[in-house]
Amino acid sequence: MAELMAGRGDWFDAERGVLDRRIFSDPDIYAQELERIFARAWNFVCHESQVAEPGAFFMSWIGEDEVIVVRDRDRQIQVLLNSCPHRGNTVCRAEQGKAASFLCSYHGWNFDLDGSLVGMPGEDAFYRNDIDKDAWGLGRAAQVAVYRGFVFATMDPTAPPLEDYLGWVGRLGIDLIASQGDMVALDGVMKNRLKCNWKIAVDNLYDWYHVKVSHGTAMRVGFLSEASMAPNDQMVILGEYGHGIGGPGLSEQQQAEFEERMRTGEGAPQWYDIQAARRLDPAVREQLGPVGTRALGHPNIFPNLWVALTRQVCLRIPRGPLETELWWFTFLPKDATEQERRTTVFMANHVFGPAGLLEQDDGENWSHSTRGATGAVTRRRPINLGMGRGHDAVTLDPSGQSCIETVVNEHGQRWTYQSWQEWMRSESWAALEADHSQPPEGTV
Amino acid sequence: MAELMAGRGDWFDAERGVLDRRIFSDPDIYAQELERIFARAWNFVCHESQVAEPGAFFMSWIGEDEVIVVRDRDRQIQVLLNSCPHRGNTVCRAEQGKAASFLCSYHGWNFDLDGSLVGMPGEDAFYRNDIDKDAWGLGRAAQVAVYRGFVFATMDPTAPPLEDYLGWVGRLGIDLIASQGDMVALDGVMKNRLKCNWKIAVDNLYDWYHVKVSHGTAMRVGFLSEASMAPNDQMVILGEYGHGIGGPGLSEQQQAEFEERMRTGEGAPQWYDIQAARRLDPAVREQLGPVGTRALGHPNIFPNLWVALTRQVCLRIPRGPLETELWWFTFLPKDATEQERRTTVFMANHVFGPAGLLEQDDGENWSHSTRGATGAVTRRRPINLGMGRGHDAVTLDPSGQSCIETVVNEHGQRWTYQSWQEWMRSESWAALEADHSQPPEGTV
Amino acid sequence: MAELMAGRGDWFDAERGVLDRRIFSDPDIYAQELERIFARAWNFVCHESQVAEPGAFFMSWIGEDEVIVVRDRDRQIQVLLNSCPHRGNTVCRAEQGKAASFLCSYHGWNFDLDGSLVGMPGEDAFYRNDIDKDAWGLGRAAQVAVYRGFVFATMDPTAPPLEDYLGWVGRLGIDLIASQGDMVALDGVMKNRLKCNWKIAVDNLYDWYHVKVSHGTAMRVGFLSEASMAPNDQMVILGEYGHGIGGPGLSEQQQAEFEERMRTGEGAPQWYDIQAARRLDPAVREQLGPVGTRALGHPNIFPNLWVALTRQVCLRIPRGPLETELWWFTFLPKDATEQERRTTVFMANHVFGPAGLLEQDDGENWSHSTRGATGAVTRRRPINLGMGRGHDAVTLDPSGQSCIETVVNEHGQRWTYQSWQEWMRSESWAALEADHSQPPEGTV
Amino acid sequence: MTAFADLTLHEQMLLTYEAEQFLYREAALLDDRRLDEWLELLTDDIHYWMPIRRTTTAKEIDREFTEPGGMAFFDDDRSTLAMRIQRLSVGRAWAEDPPSRTRRLISNVQIVRMEGDEVETTCNFQLYRTRLASEEDSWIGRREDVLRRVDGQHSMAPRHKNMEQTVILAQNMSSLF
């Protein structure tokens, strides 16, 4: 660990596509992730529709710090540390709900919806009015921002603005779901715990390689088609700071054929018609750009927000080096038809989550991949991340958007670990901004 | 942690009344507490009435070391490490009882009630009589002493005598319960575990601020009166090494009025009459002194013995940085009437303990205050201990007793953390004796 | 810990027979044991009869690394790390069975029975045939060897050959069971977990001192005779690298008397007749040697394989400093009569294992001996290992075999801890070979 | 039509006994991995429903569960249940290979309603699962089942389960409750 703690961590060899397993199990590395990644990055906390009204709150996590996301009286969204400055007690114990203020159950300090300390028992009689209330409110996230309804917060005042942080790739990742309509979050977030490192879960979202094997039964029983679950044609888009999108994509020709088919109504329907259809809307195309318009894959907003194709996002919350909590949020356009609502709910209730026909087969593979990083001898052995390395090219679109058009690959994972390493090596945001890699060009 | 381990820990700013949360969660700090506080201090282990006869034993804890408190054949009370010197096996597994000797269940080494090794199988045949039995008895506490029936032990041979350690404040703390008669411990110690740091539990005993909020329901349903549970008039007495007494107190005038009322039988009875009544006895007044006679608050014998007003004491046993075990002992005067016994048992069975109408509301606040010291970002934020700081004065009584007469406050807590810091910084008892603060004078 | 990590650990004083308890609880010492003992030593993994056919596999452990013991197509026994080089997933989840190959459930990499990577989905399409399959098979033990049916493996390529490692004492230990016939392992390995350090369990196998006390009830209810369970005459044989045999033995005179009795059929039968009888066979005597022929005790193959008198071996698998898993293997000669089979099974099902009439009384003593190494004060106190030290002599037989003929003693334990300390101090096998002690001569 | 309360105690006891034995039989089929036979017990209109539970303040306790039609851990009809079972027979259902070991403890069986061919029962359950060497999960909750008599045999009509956990403390729920 010495090297790493000294900021010189050398865990991923991007040249050879070889990774040191210890990053999935070492407690010191994990402690540093909490400081250098989660306490520094912009973290998704919830959707603004989950805190629609003043007083509406939703409890979320930034690393191992619990935060209250709440709409204050000025309709501003606040992200507050859920811990009282008096003795540290939790000021809000519900997962969600509506509050007039946050009254601490220990001594009754009372905090306004914006976290400011509005009063306490005995302020006059016991405190002799000698307490600087402005200095003792609930801890606030350093910055809070909303991108198309998705609420993000960072604990680091020196972090760049959210839109810069996301860059075109992170924004596109969110656009892919935000462009499906005026989205609202459905009531009910599925939560469960896995005995896996959080990065194993992130790695998996780029993983279109495991589908046929891990989820073969879902295809065999006809729950989902192989074409939709495991297409070979892939499109990978990589962005600054570790963001990325990986998965199926339409080549320019497929896209053209698709548009033609839509126009003429002739030709055999394809599995992606439904998702791609929305993108016939010029406004959406404008928004997504020529490359984004063809993307049908999985975005990850670094570090841990997966945007899934099922109108869902999954947050991967670290719970120690060997444990992760998965939270599934599901969205629906405000103007969805009853039929559309049914379809979305059906998918959400059957694909993912601990009982999901797909996801129930993932958990054990992830926890055992994490276990594989623990044995004294086993953990010395490298992990292979070489799929497709050196065989693909980044094509730059005139629009400025770029992507890798290829087959099933591990570009997304390599980019994730390379970026992760840069985050871990940087002493500060300034250092990270100065030293982080730009997305690759040319051969990858 | 480096500074602290180097003995230069700077966790509590007494000037500003601001505390570093990490002292409630850091495992290195906890490890040092076991060495520098529990392995060094005089620790309460039980009451002599619990080991009344030769052979009677009671199992207790000093930090994380289990000790057998037992009356030996010479009627001396011994405090012995409950671990066999042969392989380390536990020699006594019962919580309490009567023993003729302690026979180790592994190989049969046999220890007398004073811990001395009296024999073993094969001493002649196998050991060839070549073992220095005197050198291999059970480990003994370095010093054992009894103050008015309360048994204390220290693992440090260089610790000052118990009475000096207690000082007038520690002694007064015990006198408040010992002066109620010839006390005996009732059969049955309530034990339960909380997920909180032990200091959070200690902090709380000085905490007359939380009562109205945490225990409001107990008042609202008429279980206890607000006057008795949350009086504003407070009296704080601070002693060397971190001992203290905080809570309700009678001003000299109230005391005078009370005595007058008792004498004449005129005037409205007050909630404190019962407790104060005993103190009309000149002998008791002599014992308690003019200040102690007016004290109705909660003593803490540093580090972790709370003397409660319900004729109970509560020991707070550390079980790791994030867990504490609470043990409730209940006392009754030998000559108590059946009615008095009933009242005492009723209070003991309904106020405290895990099902207690008061205490059941404390547990979660304490565990969540401890949780508030764990998040990477949350734990960076200071804790506010400023209530009343700089607004009160220590008044010195001609008798030499001193106290702070004021309202609800946090003097006791500040004193506890300041003293704790001195214990943690001191390499030895000699250093602690040389460097520890005297109780404050003048403005506090 | 500093000293130890620096390789200068000074935990056992062989001169005084005094041990530092911390070796049973310190997590840093434990981490070093995994590196310097388990990742370096020859470890028993199973019996060849448990992997009789090609494809037959048995899951075992080397320290905290799980290994697949499997017979490959060439009938070679392979010992493979049970972790996929692609992401680390476990490739085999069953305890035992028969496999054609090991197919990873995550992405479908497929490994042959010898661990080599034979293929994966999309090797051509996705990997573009650009992966060095020879370099990415399952991790293999550095060396695998079989001694008389007992399969051993080491993770260290610089370890000496198995037979040299075992030396005559280790080989004799295995011969004592292997010489009972053409042994096969019975179906069914008893497994359970104890909250004890693994060395406490090893220490106990040499421990003929605890029997009368710990297992007194088994004698009192007539389950086993005192003569067989706790004879005073003992014979201790010590070997390089920490191997040893300790327990009952026949003096040369007893051996002569026994043979005479067998020859003439006159004289009272003894409890050891059954075991000793096999050794009337000249071939067996030749194999065991004059000293071995008289040995009736418990061998330990360092670090953690106990060869028991019940035709069983017990593997003690470390599960952290405070936990150990016990695995009981039971053997029977191929040509055993039904009656012999019944007797062996009866003993195996009733003596050891978590419900065993003997072993159920051991668990708590072992876990509490481990607990005795945890308290901040308790763990400062030394452990006594002095029984018989300095009172016995090693007698060298002309055959070159040597032993200590004596009574119940702790020679075996002292030798174990002394050797353990040498293993822990050695930076490498080369250093260990150079610096390790030869078994004592003369007075011990 | 007679209500359950109108029956004689003896009649009530008989009905409860039948319901208990039916629920025990059902549990045994699942524990014995006889899933096809289990499927046979279900009526075509079964709604196998386990909502998401949330921690709320006492004031908002009515928002504790998600509503039918919304998000849920289980929201199955006969066809999706059949899929779950079929998965296990086509191989490579990794979550259940090696198969888990399960034990369902059913208690507190009460009949809360009787109507025509149907009785509505409630019971508490503990589903204990172990996997591989030492993974243990235990789920405890309450079930509401409707048992309908179809040509003499009992079958399961709509059925709801409530779990006590908000965050599911297990890597998956690959068992049926």
Next chain:
Amino acid sequence: MTAFADLTLHEQMLLTYEAEQFLYREAALLDDRRLDEWLELLTDDIHYWMPIRRTTTAKEIDREFTEPGGMAFFDDDRSTLAMRIQRLSVGRAWAEDPPSRTRRLISNVQIVRMEGDEVETTCNFQLYRTRLASEEDSWIGRREDVLRRVDGQHSMAPRHKNMEQTVILAQNMSSLF
């Protein structure tokens, strides 16, 4: 007066069934947080008692429990039980806000004595509680209850519970057993 043993098997079964259903109903009221209705089930002379249990040597096993009249975890009469319940309705009973989720599994119901209007029952219980996101507690033990028939309805008379734990491994016991 007839003893339970003198009844026909059928009569015994009927009585046991009644007792079981009563105990299930009682458990459901507590699990459903219908505490006022639960209070209605209690007789005025109820003694709700849970002693402190201690680890003793086999020789002194008779000292395992504290005695009535002495120290105990629960030592309530109807009025203090009413207080416990009232607390939860007046707000700010932090130990139960947010409310805990509980499930009571009752098993091994036996009638050990019958006398006049009273039957004395024993049963084993598991009280499972979860709180907030992931706090789990489970208490297992044995109960002795006296059920008295008061104008046709059963009510609970004195009642004792024994827990298996010596050190209560939970932050509080804010539930009723």
Next chain:
Amino acid sequence: MTAFADLTLHEQMLLTYEAEQFLYREAALLDDRRLDEWLELLTDDIHYWMPIRRTTTAKEIDREFTEPGGMAFFDDDRSTLAMRIQRLSVGRAWAEDPPSRTRRLISNVQIVRMEGDEVETTCNFQLYRTRLASEEDSWIGRREDVLRRVDGQHSMAPRHKNMEQTVILAQNMSSLF
């Protein structure tokens, strides 16, 4: 000879009730440490058997348990059971001094066969044990028992228990299941 299925529902219920009460009584004797009386319940031909369970692939699931005659955690007849019990009375049975605290929760009692004087029952059990200050163990599994009517009284004939665990997660099994 009539099979259980041929009995009227009422007769089945009576038999089940008898079996349940017998199993509850048996559990209570063990929990109350009245081991000699427990021993009285056993027939001379009892085979008290708990096999070793292994994790296998779905394909080899038939190899999950060891076979009678082979290795097992419990493989007792009346005489070895008597030894286990006798041990506890002669003192120094350290595994049970101080005595453990146990509670056996029996559920899902079914009669699966009836033949002459014998009924074969299955049930699920949870054996909860605490020791010393805070050691907790919980074993959950399924039992198969044969109850034989010997001069009017039920006794236990051969009996098998299956545990759900493969690695026993406890320091010993000094209790009877």
